[in-house]
Amino acid sequence: MISVPGVRYVPGWLDAAEQGRLVARIDAAAWSGELRRRVQHYGHRYDYGRRGVSSDGRSAPVPPIPGWARPLVARLDEEGHMDRRADQMIVNEYLPGQGISAHVDCVPCFGPVVVSVSLLSAVTMDFTDPDGTTRIPVRLEPGSLCVMTGPARYAWRHAIAARKSDPGPHGRLPRSRRVSITLRTVLPHSRPAESVTRG
Ligand SMILES: O=C(O)CCC(=O)C(=O)O
Numbered sequence: 581m582i583s584v585p586g587v588r589y590v591p592g593w594l595d596a597a598e599q600g601r602l603v604a605r606i607d608a609a610a611w612s613g614e615l616r617r618r619v620q621h622y623g624h625r626y627d628y629g630r631r632g633v634s635s636d637g638r639s640a641p642v643p644p645i646p647g648w649a650r651p652l653v654a655r656l657d658e659e660g661h662m663d664r665r666a667d668q669m670i671v672n673e674y675l676p677g678q679g680i681s682a683h684v685d686c687v688p689c690f691g692p693v694v695v696s697v698s699l700l701s702a703v704t705m706d707f708t709d710p711d712g713t714t715r716i717p718v719r720l721e722p723g724s725l726c727v728m729t730g731p732a733r734y735a736w737r738h739a740i741a742a743r744k745s746d747p748g749p750h751g752r753l754p755r756s757r758r759v760s761i762t763l764r765t766v767l768p769h770s771r772p773a774e775s776v777t778r779g
């Protein structure tokens with residue numbers, strides 16, 4: 581099977597009980613309705629309009645990475661997936677029909693590793709090569725970890741089509757509600773303290 585250079589896919593990274601605990605904690609927290617899909621930002625706010633990590637004090641601060649997510653952050657680091665402990669987390673919710681347009685995660689904002697943990701529903705994430713000529717669908721099962729590094733992080737774009745089902749080997753695979761936890765490291769010059777001292 582063809583694979584995307586720089587994608588590490590780990591099925592069954594979280595068991596069903598752990599996934600359930602995480603979804604319960606996520607659903608007890610406040611969602612932001614700033615996009616078509618609901619999101620929660622922790623550690624640092626990512627400004628979708630400005631395409632930057634907010635550090636100018638104009639937007640309301642976001643909560644730190646909560647206690648319930650810290651074991652994930654530590655485990656990712658201990659298992660060697662990250663360059664250092666993640667300090668930025670975005671939770672995304674996708675109802676059937678919702679997606680995310682093709683993008684590369686902000687290069688000046690975030691470090692060399694972006695991870696996504698899938699909860700509740702499987703979905704197909706499409707990776708497109710830098711020329712836009714090759715599209716590789718990657719099926720993300722609930723409980724899986726998808727680590728993007730190297731070309732997958734910096735050169736290929738990733739997207740989730742806004743549709744209610746994905747093509748499968750034996751017909752369409754209907755989606756249900758999916759929640760993803762994405763984790764990143766914020767680069768030093770994007771962090772508020774450094775921005776202030778740099779004037
Ligand atoms: O939902 C996902 O797994 C990925 C989300 C994503 O690409 C992002 O937040 O940058």
Ligand SMILES: [Fe+2]
Pocket residue numbers: 683684685738
């Ligand atoms: Fe992304």
